[in-house]
Amino acid sequence: MKVLIVHAHPEPKSFTSSMLHRAVRTFEMQGHDVTVSDLYAMQWNPVASAADFDMRRNPDYLVYALEQRENVAANAIAPDIAAELDKLIACDLLILSFPLYWCSVPAIMKGWLDRVLVSGKVYGGVRFYDRGGMRGKRALLAYSCGGRDYMFGADGVHGEMDLMMRHMLRGTLGYAGFDVLPSFVAHHVPYIGDQARAAMLDRYGEYLTQLDRVAPLPFPTLDDFDGEMRPRERVAI
């Protein structure tokens, strides 16, 4: 299996970075092929802009997704995007590894998604969810956060974590066609001691060895919608 881990943390000695190292070691011990994109170390540029395109379909008016499609097809997309796109296309499993910033990924990782999940390859037209460009691949969020687990339960103060992360799980990874596996969440990390952290890393490593036994999250199938994306049942009424 080819694993791509996209990682973003501004502190190389952080717990989240230890999660990265544990993941790499775990997969390599299983004989898998692991590639890491460490976005802070790479000084990844997160800003989608006209500078991403060597040629322009419309030089006077930037429609970012349109230029993505055209520039990827013409091998004219910025080299940093092209390199990441190659890694993405090659992988069987994508892991996004990050600390939770405002109930989402840090900006540097959002900019990886904005720039690398290109129209044409990853999605486009009615190619999303179970027809998305990434179908056949699996994806997983692995993140740390400050809150305790019960704060993100159904009756917790923030409601369910997966609802808070719906834009990532469904709106991004599910939309792109990945089979999205249940997230690994390391709770309350800034406030716990070394022993609890070590146990959490063990739990993470163990989870990564059992991914074949985990059912992906349920998302819509486009079979239930017509060509205009209206629910088929409704149309039949």
Add this chain to the structure above:
Amino acid sequence: MKVLIVHAHPEPKSFTSSMLHRAVRTFEMQGHDVTVSDLYAMQWNPVASAADFDMRRNPDYLVYALEQRENVAANAIAPDIAAELDKLIACDLLILSFPLYWCSVPAIMKGWLDRVLVSGKVYGGVRFYDRGGMRGKRALLAYSCGGRDYMFGADGVHGEMDLMMRHMLRGTLGYAGFDVLPSFVAHHVPYIGDQARAAMLDRYGEYLTQLDRVAPLPFPTLDDFDGEMRPRERVAI
């Protein structure tokens, strides 16, 4: 009323940029004081890093939120963050104006949130939701997207848009203590003609003149939770 509009679009001639201009004109005609942070024009740096801090509580290990708190208190936070924080503290209404990228804000705007919504001023400890630092202020998302409105209904292919945007509405703006007003969403923008766009801009302008009549979205009150953020009813059982 002081209005801060934080805007992010890579194309100055875009429809979303027209929304910005309409908002500015509408508020100024009403005699309000409008400040715009146009993130692409400002070449805003979205990457939270150690470079944001002129002094370090812990120079060997970066805990970003901790250094935010300390550096804001010591007036040692990066000047670009300090300038935005001043605008934020001064405003009565915050509008985030953007095109939807992967069911969220573009990375450059995520980096405004990551860097400017600082621990200590905006949130911290048990200061969130109705005890958040931004209480008394209102906030609003105004965004464009490619999908049609029915795709984001309760039985739409993507489910409800506000659920997809929960990380922003509740996890970010609500958490920070803002009264969050219903979003203005411009649907299907890349595929509609000039007339439909003009009508949409009119609808946006009209909405902005009626904000006083709009009820904010409901979020939890911390009165319902104990000091450990467990639901009070549960504790009483």
